[in-house]
Amino acid sequence: MGAGKSxxxxxxxxxxxxxFVDLDERIVQREKRSIATIFATDGEEYFRNCExxxxxxxxxxxxxxxxxxxxxxxxxxxxxxMASMGKVVYLSASWPTxxxxxxxxxDRPLVTTEKNWDELKTLWVKRQxxxxxxxxxxxxxxxxxxxxxxxxxxxxxxxx
Numbered sequence: 226m227g228a229g230k231s232x233x234x235x236x237x238x239x240x241x242x243x244x245f246v247d248l249d250e251r252i253v254q255r256e257k258r259s260i261a262t263i264f265a266t267d268g269e270e271y272f273r274n275c276e277x278x279x280x281x282x283x284x285x286x287x288x289x290x291x292x293x294x295x296x297x298x299x300x301x302x303x304x305x306x307m308a309s310m311g312k313v314v315y316l317s318a319s320w321p322t323x324x325x326x327x328x329x330x331x332d333r334p335l336v337t338t339e340k341n342w343d344e345l346k347t348l349w350v351k352r353q354x355x356x357x358x359x360x361x362x363x364x365x366x367x368x369x370x371x372x373x374x375x376x377x378x379x380x381x382x383x384x385x
Contacts, residue, residue, distance in 0.1 A: 228316035228323065228365055229373065234292035236374035237314075241381070244289040248297070251279055273300065280306050298355035308360075314377050315359035320346055322366050 231247050238245035249260055252275045256263055263272045276297050283291065284306055291310075297303045307313050324346075356362075361380040365373050 228295070228318045229370055230292040230295075230316055232370045233316060233365075233373045233377070234290050236370055237377045238290035240374055240378040241290065244287070245292070246283065246289050247292045248276060248279055248283075249292070249294055252276065255279070269296075273297075277303055284310055295352065298352060298358075304355060304358065312360040312381055313358070314361045314363065314380075315356045316365050316373065317356070317362050318365045320349065323349065 231249075234247065235245045252263070252272070253259060256275065258266075260272065263275070273296065276294060277300060280293075280297070280303055283289075288311060291307075293303075293307070297307075361377060363373055363376045363380065368376070
């Protein structure tokens, strides 16, 4: 959350001349409502089920660059599905960078006035184990989205 997955994903797809798919956008289109509304009316578990269902469908599609929500990694099925689809990239941002990017966020259901920063940081720390399983880890601190995309591109080309 706040690492730049959607922006960097689109730029990376452009560099690789591949389609780009934002899973959150696909869920919004399918559900015909915002993610915040999904969380508010049906809860996080329902949203995570939507992610898992969509990811399962995308496994059968041609190769693309996918941007996922940060919580998709909590389910083992999702981690295995992503690994089977290609290289998994983690955009690693320090907590101060994420806090700065998220402080004025209004459209993220896990960033609300009721949640305090300690809870969000705990969630971020808890997910680090899963994030560290990525094939390519790119630090985003201090880099422009294009520099990050170029680093991903270079990492994919070198490792293939």
